[in-house]
Amino acid sequence: MVWPQQKSQKPADEEEPACDVIGRPKYAGETNIEESGQSLPVVMDLSHFEKDNSVSCRLASPIPDVCKMEDCCLGIDEAGRGPVLGPMVYGICFCPVSKKEDLKDLQVADSKTLTETERENLFQKLDEARSYVGWALQILSPNTISTSMLQRTKYNLNALSHDTAIGLVQYALASGVQVKEIYVDTVGPAEKYEEKLSQRFPGIEVTVRPKADSLFPIVSAASICAKVARDHVVKGWNFAEVLGDVDKDYGSGYPNDPKTKTWLSKYLDPVFGYPQFVRFSWSTAQTLMDSKAVTVHWDDDEEDGEKAAQRQNNRSMLSYFSAAPGGNIPNQTHQSHRFFTERRLKSLDTL
Amino acid sequence: MATKKKRAPNVENDSWVVVAADSVIDTRTRDRNPSFVRLRNPSTDAASLYMLGSGDVQLYEVKAFEEDFHSWFVGQTVQRDGRLLFVTAMDPLYLILPYLIKSDKEGKFQPVDQIVMDEEFPACSRLLSCTRSLVSLHHITEEKEVGNLKFHRYSQEKTMNWLKKKVERTVVALKKRNISVGEGVKSTTYIRVKSDSDYSEVDYLRYAHGLISDYISEDLSKALLSHLQLPELTSPKETEPPSKKRKLSDKPVEAGEDYTKFNSADFARKPPKKMTAAQKTLAKVDKTGMKPMSSFFSPKVKAEKK
Numbered sequence: 001m002v003w004p005q006q007k008s009q010k011p012a013d014e015e016e017p018a019c020d021v022i023g024r025p026k027y028a029g030e031t032n033i034e035e036s037g038q039s040l041p042v043v044m045d046l047s048h049f050e051k052d053n054s055v056s057c058r059l060a061s062p063i064p065d066v067c068k069m070e071d072c073c074l075g076i077d078e079a080g081r082g083p084v085l086g087p088m089v090y091g092i093c094f095c096p097v098s099k100k101e102d103l104k105d106l107q108v109a110d111s112k113t114l115t116e117t118e119r120e121n122l123f124q125k126l127d128e129a130r131s132y133v134g135w136a137l138q139i140l141s142p143n144t145i146s147t148s149m150l151q152r153t154k155y156n157l158n159a160l161s162h163d164t165a166i167g168l169v170q171y172a173l174a175s176g177v178q179v180k181e182i183y184v185d186t187v188g189p190a191e192k193y194e195e196k197l198s199q200r201f202p203g204i205e206v207t208v209r210p211k212a213d214s215l216f217p218i219v220s221a222a223s224i225c226a227k228v229a230r231d232h233v234v235k236g237w238n239f240a241e242v243l244g245d246v247d248k249d250y251g252s253g254y255p256n257d258p259k260t261k262t263w264l265s266k267y268l269d270p271v272f273g274y275p276q277f278v279r280f281s282w283s284t285a286q287t288l289m290d291s292k293a294v295t296v297h298w299d300d301d302e303e304d305g306e307k308a309a310q311r312q313n314n315r316s317m318l319s320y321f322s323a324a325p326g327g328n329i330p331n332q333t334h335q336s337h338r339f340f341t342e343r344r345l346k347s348l349d350t351l
Numbered sequence: 352m353a354t355k356k357k358r359a360p361n362v363e364n365d366s367w368v369v370v371a372a373d374s375v376i377d378t379r380t381r382d383r384n385p386s387f388v389r390l391r392n393p394s395t396d397a398a399s400l401y402m403l404g405s406g407d408v409q410l411y412e413v414k415a416f417e418e419d420f421h422s423w424f425v426g427q428t429v430q431r432d433g434r435l436l437f438v439t440a441m442d443p444l445y446l447i448l449p450y451l452i453k454s455d456k457e458g459k460f461q462p463v464d465q466i467v468m469d470e471e472f473p474a475c476s477r478l479l480s481c482t483r484s485l486v487s488l489h490h491i492t493e494e495k496e497v498g499n500l501k502f503h504r505y506s507q508e509k510t511m512n513w514l515k516k517k518v519e520r521t522v523v524a525l526k527k528r529n530i531s532v533g534e535g536v537k538s539t540t541y542i543r544v545k546s547d548s549d550y551s552e553v554d555y556l557r558y559a560h561g562l563i564s565d566y567i568s569e570d571l572s573k574a575l576l577s578h579l580q581l582p583e584l585t586s587p588k589e590t591e592p593p594s595k596k597r598k599l600s601d602k603p604v605e606a607g608e609d610y611t612k613f614n615s616a617d618f619a620r621k622p623p624k625k626m627t628a629a630q631k632t633l634a635k636v637d638k639t640g641m642k643p644m645s646s647f648f649s650p651k652v653k654a655e656k657k
Contacts, residue, residue, distance in 0.1 A: 271429055299420045337561040339530070345414045345437070348400040351367065351387060 044123070044229055050238050053087075054143040054276055056164075059229065060136035061127075063175045067134055070096035073181040074172060075218030076165045079226035081157070083253035084282040085260060086234040088145060090138040090161070091226030092168045093218055094177055099132045100217065108220040112213075116231060123228045126221055135225045136171055138164050139233060142279045149281035152300055161187045166200055173201075181205045183219045185212040241275045243267070255284040270294050366430065368423055371438035375404060375411060387413065388474045393449045394565050398472070401446075402438050407480040412441040443481040444513075445566045448491060450475070451505040452568075460495050460502035463488065511578045514563060514571070518579060521559035522552075532558035557581055 049057040074094040081088055095103055106125050114122065126133050140160065148155040165184065172179055182201065186193055186208045194208035209215055213223045234253060239246050247266065251259025264285065267274060270293045278285050336346060375385050385404050392399035402411040414437045421433020447467055454466045463485070469475045478484055485501075488494070490513040492503040525532060532554045556579055564572035576583060 297420055337565045339558070339562050340414070340565065344416050344418045346417060347392060347395075348413055348415050348436075349389065349398045351400065 044232060046229065046232055046236070049139050049141075049233065050236065053141050053233070053238055054240060055141055056144045057139045057141070058136065058168075058171065059139065060171070060175075061130060061134050063134050063177060064095075064130060064132050066096055066099075066132050067094055068176040068178065070098060070178060071180040072178050073097050073100060073183065073218050074169065074177070074179045075212070075216055075220070075222040076168065076182065076184045077213050077219050077223035077226055078161060078165075078185075078187075079223065079230040080234075080253075081161070082255075083260075084255045084264070084279050084284045085142065085250055085253035085277055086237065087142055087230060088140045088157075088161075089226040089230040089233070090140065090164045090168055091135060091222040091224075091229070092137075092165075092172060093126070093133065093135045093222035093225055094172055094179065095129075095133045095218065095221075097181065102129070103133070103217045103221060106217075106221075108217050108224060109214065112223075114224075119224055119228055119231070122224050126224065133221065134172075134177065135222065136168055137225060137229050138168055139229060140164060141276070143276040146276075146278075146280040149279075158188045162193065162196065166197070169197075169201060179204055182207065183212050183216040184208045185219060185223075186210050237277055239275050239277060243275065255282065264288055265292075268292055366425065367436050368425065368430070368434065369436040369438060371436075372411070372440060374409060374440070375402065375438055385411075388477070389472060390446055390475055390478070391449065391469060391472050393445055393567055394569075396449075396568070401441070403474075403477055403481075407477045408482050410441050410443040410446070410478065410481050411438045413438055442487075443478045443484045444487055444491060446475070446478055447484060447488075448510070448571075449568060451492060451503070452571075455505035458504070460493075460504045462500060463503050466503065507574070510571075511575060514567070514575050515578060517563050518556065518559045518575070521562055522555045525555055525559060530558075553581065 044059070046059070048059060072094045073096075074092055076090070076092050078091070079089045080086055106122065106129065108122050108126070126135065145157070145160065148160050149157060165187075169179065169182065179201075182197065182204055184193070184197065184207070190208045190210060194206050197206040197208065198204075207216075212219045214220065235248075237248075247263065249259060250263040251257040253260055255261075261284075264274070264278065265288065267278075268288055273280060273289050273293055274285060280286070280289075335341075340346060385402055387400055387402050389398045390401045391397070400413040402413055403409070404411065416435040416437065418433065423430035423433060447463075450467045450469070454461060464476065464479060467475055467479055488503055489509075491506060491510040493506050493509070495502045495504075531550075533550050560572070560576060560579060560581065563575070567575070573583075
């Protein structure tokens with residue numbers, strides 16, 4: 001029942017970028033930021049995602065005019081690939097090739113080597129450099145990740161990552177950014193990914209490197225945007241479920257964090273499993289549900305070949321085209337008319 | 352992870368999801384509740400579930416829609432069986448008919464309450480209180496009235512005519528509901544190539560006969576088929592090809608070249624075992640330059656001497 005609603009909202013994210021772009025007027029606190037000094041300013045407006053955190057959502061800075069005129073380089077990075085909790089955030093950052101050095105002067109570095117405060121401050125600096133630096137984010141909600149990975153035709157995290165990255169580059173191109181160079185931290189084998197992206201964007205020089213976030217400042221900048229967004233989203237997660245006062249002490253969200261494990265055990269519902277905050281497709285979540293929640297059987301569950309054949313009575317494919325399937329009532333030779341078998345209707349002898 | 356899920360045994364339900372006619376719960380006339388009863392199914396001769404309307408005035412059959420992998424959310428609870436029960440009105444004559452046929456062997460006119468008796472299903476006598484039972488008995492029996500008492504004897508001829516009418520009415524219903532009756536179409540979800548007008552009257556008759564046959568004995572069904580002047584169909588099973596390739600011989604295949612060890616008597620081809628995910632990943636590991644585990648257990652002496 002919930003799905004149609006969510007689906008109807010999804011196209012809005014993808015097809016009408018105009019309404020996704022969080023323009024400057026929205027975070028109106030610049031003077032306040034300078035006044036407040038030490039305390040962390042709210043630098044990113046995430047209200048658009050927080051309104052419905054079950055879907056994929058795009059946030060973006062305004063496009064600097066200079067990026068539309070000059071050749072630009074673009075960095076791609078992601079945050080929150082491994083955790084069992086919270087969204088995965090993809091970020092792109094772009095600036096004119098001529099301004100690469102200016103970016104270095106901002107001393108953006110790989111987001112993993114920085115403390116949270118340092119990241120916030122760096123994001124602040126990027127924001128101040130808005131005359132030549134632009135960014136865009138795609139927040140993939142944990143629900144999106146779960147449903148992608150667990151749907152009938154499996155859509156794995158790598159494919160999801162690649163497609164999200166491609167979508168963001170497309171967004172930049174569609175917004176008029178003169179992208180000439182792309183730098184990406186690799187997901188999967190670097191050569192394959194590089195080939196895929198090069199083919200997708202002919203005329204753009206694509207560089208896929210492991211550890212790209214520490215090699216290229218533009219990738220570091222993208223990683224900071226992504227990480228800051230993820231931190232904020234996770235901290236202020238709006239639970240769609242009625243859970244009362246939710247214990248927000250879920251640690252890092254990584255599967256090996258004891259706090260995360262404790263939290264997962266605490267919020268396991270025997271019927272529904274977890275809130276949408278949890279990535280159901282993670283083996284951590286699945287193992288816990290397998291052992292502690294009610295068993296749920298799906299149509300496409302993998303069964304042992306033998307068992308599946310037994311269940312289906314090992315009938316030949318051809319039999320489906322001739323005789324009406326009988327055997328609904330095992331101990332009887334009697335076959336119901338196909339009117340009933342086709343409609344899966346049968347008589348009962350007890351309730 | 353793809354673990355083996357064990358199916359918990361089906362726990363008995365104390366509630367069901369039922370689709371029923373309004374008349375089922377209409378208790379205005381009598382103050383008794385409708386009840387589920389087990390009665391003899393005329394087609395299978397075994398027990399089937401039926402429902403008798405309030406005060407036994409109306410008979411309903413109970414059919415269940417049942418498919419794998421379904422469950423219900425009912426209010427704030429989960430119901431494990433995804434069954435949907437249908438309670439639909441039914442002509443009680445179908446259930447009375449087998450008793451009449453059975454008593455016909457005695458060839459006598461009898462009061463109907465002596466005929467409709469069953470030690471196994473004592474509830475069958477309640478069928479006679481249905482509003483339609485006694486008034487429509489004349490469709491399938493010859494009647495004699497002595498004083499205030501009515502006596503009945505089964506009539507094959509009347510029954511055939513009655514069933515024929517049922518088939519004809521079913522044909523009308525089938526046409527009205529656009530039910531696909533052609534032999535070529537087996538799935539109702541299929542998009543039909545043939546339009547309805549392409550089905551012959553025989554297709555409809557045969558389908559309706561099959562449907563009615565679910566409510567009468569096999570003998571009666573055969574008799575009805577000839578009464579409708581429909582030729583008997585050869586069993587569809589005979590036309591079904593064997594489900595598996597037949598082995599030509601049980602002997603192992605003799606190889607042209609010398610693969611003797613595979614042909615030795617005690618060699619049995621084992622089916623390739625499915626590997627677990629962990630084993631699969633292990634199998635992919637680059638093992639160049641690694642000693643096999645077994646080498647650690649074999650005598651080292653010779654290797655050391657060389």
